[in-house]
Amino acid sequence: MNTTPTPAPRIRKNLPGFRKPGRFWLALILFLFLGGLLALRLTILAELPSVDDLESRLVRPTTRILDRNGRLLYEVLDPNAGKQIDLAADAAPGSRYGIAGIPDACVQATLATEDSRFFWHPGVDPLAIGRALWQNWRADGAIVSGASTLTQQLARSVLMEPEERYVQSYDRKLREAVLALQLELRYSKAELLRLYLNQTYYGNFAFGLEAAAQNFFAKPGAQLSRAECALLTGLIQYPTGYNPFADPETAKNRQLTVLRLMADAGFITQAESDQIAAEPLRYRSQLFAIEAPHFVMYIQDQLVRAVGVDRLRDGGLEVRTTLDLGLQRQAQAAVTRRLAQLNCLPQGQKKGTSGQTECDPGTEVAGNSAVARNGGAIVLDAASGEILAMVGSPDYFDESNQGNVNAVLSQRQPGSAIKPLTYAAALDPEWSRQAGVEPLTAASILADLPTAFPGGRGTAVAANGSFGDSGAYRPENYDLRYHGPVTVREALANSYNIPAVKVLQRIGVTTLQSIASAAGIGSFTGEYGLALTLGGGEVSLLDLTAAYGVFPSGGYRLEPKGILDIGYLASSVQSSLPKYPIPNIQSPTVISPATAFLITDILSDPIARLPAFGEGSVVELPFPAAAKTGTTTDWRDNWTVGFSSQRLVGVWVGNADNSPMVGVTGIDGAGPIWRDIMLAAHPTAPPAFTRPATVAEVTICAPSGLLPTQECPRLRRENFIAGTEPTRPDDQFVRVAIDRATGQLADAETPAARISERVYWNLGPEYADWMKSQGIPVLDIGYFVGNTSPPNTQYPIPNTPPLTITSPTPNSAYALHPGVPAERQRLPVRGYASGGVWHSLRLLVDGEVIAQAEKATAVESWWQLASGPHRFWLEGEQNAGGPTERTEVISIVVE
Secondary structure (H helix, E strand, O other): OOOOOOOOOOOOOOHHHHOHHHHHHHHHHHHHHHHHHHHHHHHHOOOOOEEEHHHOOOOOOOOEEOOOOOOOOEEEOOOOOOOOHHHHHOOOOOOOOOOOOOOOOHHHHHHHHHOHHHHHOOOOOHHHHHHHHHHHOOOOOOOOOOOOHHHHHHHHHOOOOOOHOOEEEEEHHHHHHHHHHHHHOOOOOHHHHHHHHHHEOOOOOOOOOHHHHHHHHHHHHHHHHHHHHHHHHHHOOOOOOOOOOOHHHHHHHHHHHHHHHHHHHOOOOOHHHHHHOOOOOOOOOOOOOOHHHHHHHHHHHHHHHHHHOOOOHHOOOOEOOOHHHHHHHHHHHHHHHHHHHHOOOOOOOOOOOOOEOOOOOOOOOOOOOOOEEEEEEEEEOOOOEEEEEEEEEOOOHHHOOOOOOOOOOOOOOOHHHHHHHHHHHHHHHHHHHOOOOEEEOOEEEEEEEEOOOOOOEOOOOOOOEEOOOOOOOOEOOOOOOOOOOHHHHHHHHHOOOHHHHHHHHHHOHHHHHHHHHOOOOOOOOEEEEHHHHOOOOOOEHHHHHHHHOOOOOOOOOOOOEEEEEEOOOOOOOOOOOOOOOOOOOOOOOOOOOOHHHHHHHOOOOOOOOHHHHHOOOOOOOOOOOEEEEEEOOOOEEEEEEEEEEEEEEEEEEOOOOOOOOOOOHHHHHHHHHHHHHHHHHOOOOOOOOOOOEEEEEEEEOOOOEEEOOOOOOEEEEEEOOOOOOOEEEOEEEEEEEEOOOEEEEEOOOOHHHEEEEEEEOOOOOHHHHHHHHOOOOOOOOOHHHOOOOOOOOOOOOOOOOOOEEOOOOOEEOOOOOOOOHHHHHHHEEEEEEOOOOEEEEEEEEEEEEEEEEEEEOOOEEEEEOOOOOEEEEEEEEEEOOOOOOOOOOOOEEEO
């Protein structure tokens, strides 16, 4: 028997029908994966920077900041020179993160704010990537979230070229992620933290935590408190916007956000967060070689906007600014000298408790104990907006008075310095048309009388006035007097408050907000009342001075400009590249040239401002110049802003800590500084202001603003926008016949020998009390008009309507304020009758009687504001059963 086993059949493995499918697909997938990697390496990851170059890239060339004539203001040296944090492996005693010289609180604040999972990811955070992809998908594919870790930020800012850093694409994010992974393999977490904290930009040319600690707090980084660490960390996200020197309040709010994130991350408790938030922050600056320090720090913000933080960090730039260093030094000297005169005490006078010192022998003393420690000044070219000088404080390095806070950029209440914009809107035909009222003229009469403005509170404090129990706003003039009928020219030139509030009531608060915004003031965004025209809002000195630029420019908005050009140092490898373009901003028209001239003409009129300023005041210069002062009620802010045809100069005086001064006005505080700087800014006299062809000069009756008659006691010339000239003869001054024996009006029975003529100033009943207080004879219009038989026709009866409604003002707009009880938002409604006592008088609103009087000459009442348009009129009968007389309808709107 054959026992040999039968051999198994041989399988031909090389035949396709006998191939194992798993190995094929595995090989195919491996091939495609490797091919994809190769393609990725040859395309997206091509020419990826080497992580070995990281530390060599931290050494950067200098950047030079120059004035307009090439004189050095500041040289930004290598930001890491002398400020490199020790990379020693041994940390400071008690440190948890292995980084010498850096407080744990600074590390924790950075991690909580920028990368809370830093120690748990390999350089790329999958959770953050997933969240970012979801957010981007919901935004229709737009990149709205980047999910960058600290390591990715380091890779982007140091290893990538400037032109790639800000590209919003997934390709750039992939290259950044690969670099981050390589950095994590090359460096430890502690080393990466050290590198990140040593190159991050904190603002004010401070690159790295050590430089920031020295710049903002004048101390080594190792000595930073938890509160200071939180503040500095908050700057990383938006260094220019959170700059504590420019906006301490915003910086403080950002610090509170960082503390909340630290508590959320478990680094501190909520109780510790509250305790740290309560710690005071003392911003200080170190002494270093710099000219015009506030301006240089302002320029660094402009540079960040122009070229970006990373390009600024790379160095090698040469920045030619608009500053005139010679004028800057003169302006700085004027601020320092005049403040010293305000604050020092005369020789031998007893010192107070406000830190004042005795004046040096021979020092001119201003005459009061002002306690005004800070001041700022700005000089702009009236044609281009170029900043020629910027003084942010008397001494940038004065720690005791927060000298490094830039007063030119700080938000402050402007007082009456905002009034020119109110009057500009009221005089300008287009702004008046938008407000639904006829434009005023420089000769229009305004009643400077005691007035209560219902609902005038807004959210602003009572500026130069008070609020009564009814919620009505009762402004007062600076001199606490009432001046009766004043022209717009007199009201603005003398800065009377009550007329200014009436003008704002006429055009509406929103109109002032709109014209201010159009002129470059973007801070009037809240809900305001009528006190806005007296300084109830806040504005920076730079913005207010630039807004005045609409006047010498002929109505165009003036944009402040600080940089002429940005190039590269001759020693830089990029020196052959073209300079960065500085865009020319198109200046929109804000007001008409005629309106701009009228405001300029009023503010430069030394005669018109005599009652308030006197003769030879500090704002009078040996060449044509316009000026406006402003002082807040509580003496915290003091302004003088003005201009010639070539230069604009703004000055603020006060205290950086917002403490009040003692009796300092725009005349004796900011005024002398403004005068000194204006003279320095004009080595030769500038040309006079140019009158546009659209402005006509007309002779008028000075007290009434109407065309002169034989009875008008005083004439003058006035400028009018073409088409707004007066066409009606004066009717305020009336010639009447008087019985010399009785002093009463003559009648048909008065013998001719006893009749004499007298001219009366007929202002109307609302002026009666003021006229009596001034000793001005008041004409009994009711008796005179009721006399139907004058002695002869040479004494005509004035054309006085039988009924007159004096309040509200026609075509006015009012606003209901949600924060004031409805019953306190009321409007006075008044009217009077001519020709003696009337049988019946009635005030009506929308056809309903709100007040009625019998046997009366006048009637008044309060009407509660209600939303919508409304119609007012006065009607009545002079005799029982007689015809009903009625006034014209007065229309208003309540918003």
